[in-house]
Amino acid sequence: MDDWDDIRWFLAVAEHGSTLAAARASRVSQSTIFRRITALETALGLPLFERRSSGYTLTEDGAALLPIAAEIAANVERLTRVAAERQRSVAGTVRLSAPEIVLAHVLPPVIGRFRALYPAVKLELVATDRRVDLASGEADVALRGGLAPTDPSLFGRRLTYDRSVVAASRAYADAAGLPQSLADLRDHPLIRFDPPGAPTALLEQLIACLPDEAVVLRPNTMTAVVAAVRGGLGLGILPRFVVDREADLVHAPIVLPLPVFELWIITHERRRHSAPVRALMDFVAAYVLAGQPPSDA
Known part of the structure; x- marks a missing residue:
């Protein structure tokens, strides 16, 4: 049996005496209930009802299985209720760290739904x-881009893969066109992420993609890069997930x-329980998790 809802339809037809009456009471189509009852009978290998012009009557097999089905339904309802009670009982404060661009473009809907489920958190x-520094308590949970953490005191999982793309506003693309190759980038005004501090290996690779003579703006945050690109000031390298979420942006x-970008959610070992x-970690993972690397498109 692939769908536990089939038990609910079995009980509804037994109670109301027909698929039509059960459909009206449950506010679903009669064809749906008929199809699911047939599927349940096929899965069990037993006829549950006798179809008569006056309605549906339980067979001997159906009558024998009815109390078991009722018990299963009661257990499912109890499981749902206990799970909801446990959700409501989860309480406390969690300090979540994330790159500004992830916080702005990925987390808002996730956080909203999490808060609806766990209002006491x-x-x-x-x-x-x-x-x-998770070890010193700067945050309880962190979203990080990059490869898997190598620190054995950190616990987490990879959420998704992503690629960086050359992005532009739709207005810019309509007016100036999009580059078709890396060599074409020198013919466009470029916006390059320029954070404080020594550049990482990934940033050095990004810098190498953008001809220095064509760079006209150097914002120190990725959110500022997004705003500048959206404003039509030039082309910028952005994560694909940002461009796909912005109706005003396109990519070349x-x-x-x-390298492919990886997003991880991690915590310190002593906080994982x-x-x-x-x-929070389970909810974010379930919401964001993507199992396949993106295509090159």
Whole structure:
């Protein structure tokens, strides 16, 4: 049996005496209930009802299975109720760190739905591209881009893959066109992410993609890069997930020589068994998790 809802339809037809009456009471189509009852009988290998002009009557097999089905339905209802009670009982404060661009473009709907399920959990959000120190308690949970953590005291999982793309506003693309190759980038005004501090290996690769003589703007945050690109000031390299979420942005058909971006959610080992921390990590993972690398398109 593939669908536990079939038991609910079995009980509804037994109670109301026909698929039509059960459909009206349940506010679903009669054909749906008929199809699911047939599927349940096929899965069980037993006829549950005798179809008569006056309605549906339980067979001997159906009558024998009815109390078991009722018990299963009661257990499912109890399971749902206990799960909801446990969700409501999860309480505390969780400090979540994430890159500013992830906080702005990925997390808002996730956080809204999490808060609806866990109203007693308070979230403190830290928007930073810096790797916070989880061991010292700068944050309880962190979203990080890059490869898997190598620190054995950190626990987490990869959420998704992404690629960087050359992005432009639709207005800019309509007016100036999009580059078709890396060589074409020198013919466009470029916006390059320029954070404080020594550049990482990934940033050095990104810088190498953008001819210095064509760079006209150097914002120090990725959110500022998004705003400048959206404003039509030039082309910028942005994560694909940002461009896909912005109706005003498009990307050029160029495959950049940059590694695939990985997004991880992690916590310190000593915090992994905290109920609110575990609830947040599981919820974010279930919401964001993507199992396949993106295409080069």
